[in-house]
Amino acid sequence: MLLMQPGPTPVAKEVETIMTKKMVSFRDPAFISDMKSVIEDLKNIWRSHNAFVIPGTGTLGMEIAICNTVKRGDRVLVVSHGSFGDRFIDICNSRDIEVDLLKSKDGTIVPVSEIEAQLKKHNYKAITVTHVDTSTGVKAPIFEIRDMLKQFEDIIFILDTVCSAGSERIYLDEAGVDIMFTGSQKSFGMTPGLSIIWTSEKFLKRRDDLGKIYEFYNDLNNWLPVMEDPAKYFSTPPITLIWGLKEVITLMKKEGIEARYNRHIKNAKAFSEGLIAMGYSMFVEKEEERTCSLANIKYPEGVEIDDALFRETLYKKGVDIASGYGPYLGQIIRISHMGNVDAKILEIVLDRLEETMIELNIPVTPGKGKETFKAALNY
Ligand SMILES: Cc1ncc(COP(=O)(O)O)c(C=O)c1O
Secondary structure, eight states: OEEOSSSSOOOOHHHHHHTTSOOOOTTOHHHHHHHHHHHHHHHHHTTOSEEEEEESOHHHHHHHHHHTTOOTTOEEEEEESSHHHHHHHHHHHTTTOEEEEEEOOTTOOOOHHHHHHHHTTSOOSEEEEESEETTTTEEOOHHHHHHHHTTOTTOEEEEEOTTTBTTBOOOHHHHTOSEEEEETTSTTOOOSOEEEEEEOHHHHHHHHHHOSOSOSTTOHHHHHHHHHOTTSOSSOOOHHHHHHHHHHHHHHHHHOHHHHHHHHHHHHHHHHHHHHHTTOEESSOSGGGBOSSEEEEEOOTTSOOOHHHHHHHHHHTTEEOEEOOGGGTTTEEEEEOOTTOOHHHHHHHHHHHHHHHHHTTOOOOTTHHHHHHHHHHTO
């Protein structure tokens, strides 16, 4: 089965193998050294002041970002390009944090000028942006946001990179971000279970300035000493997952992080051209606002298509894709090209899509999708 869902994504054999190693103590010197190298690599590759690896998922990263930067009564601006952007609203509401929402129209971005105008209206303590909203496939213009934010010194820039770290080009220092986070199961190509978080110096100062917070597990000040010295204890580390993550990082370094980003860009572009040649259209119309992590696609126009039947037929042919999420359930399909998904896999997916279309009497020119894809990749 080809796992083309936007998380979990396929896990490399080397990673699976290392995760079956015999258990050791978290005091084991070899494990401590593994943990140290993971933290160092995460800091160096994503160019951050600190890195944290905590058992959890992407949502834990969201909660941690909020509760370590603002407290009850503070005001946060949420910029949302889909359902995952909206999730910050619920997290803020659950903590009695004042929150305003700027939400884009289907498949588009919120203009940076609108964000700037809103930020001038109140004394915001933080802004949340979702780098790639998995529900729509919209990519936020983070560099324009970074430049605009320079005038608001007190604002903490929270960036959800759950669907981008490891596939979209992002470095914490370059993007001017104060805290960003991902879950291990997406672009890292790891099993689910880890919340990976990067922070700036400004972020750590904000955490200190908050003083006492009503969190224990989520308080990054409790995790900081362990990340600086993994021989220390705060909570039992997920040993197997750390081994897996270490191997993932080794594979990333072998490929080269920039080469990895370029691979995602090239594959995404070729894949979208192949899909368009088959009659699909991209949910995000503007290429510069579209992610290279996954394809959010509209079915060919003018044909009645049963989404559940379509995905079930494809599944029976060995390809597991996702439907739309939230308001887009049943309306669009989502095919991931994150992490370990390469051009060969995408070629098979195009073949299986074509077979599914033929079986369901959806008009398609045989071979056109794959030919267009291969021509775009020059092979
Ligand atoms: C952009 C984004 N943020 C947050 C989340 C929540 O992550 P998790 O499901 O790992 O808790 C997801 C999940 O798909 C996501 O795509």
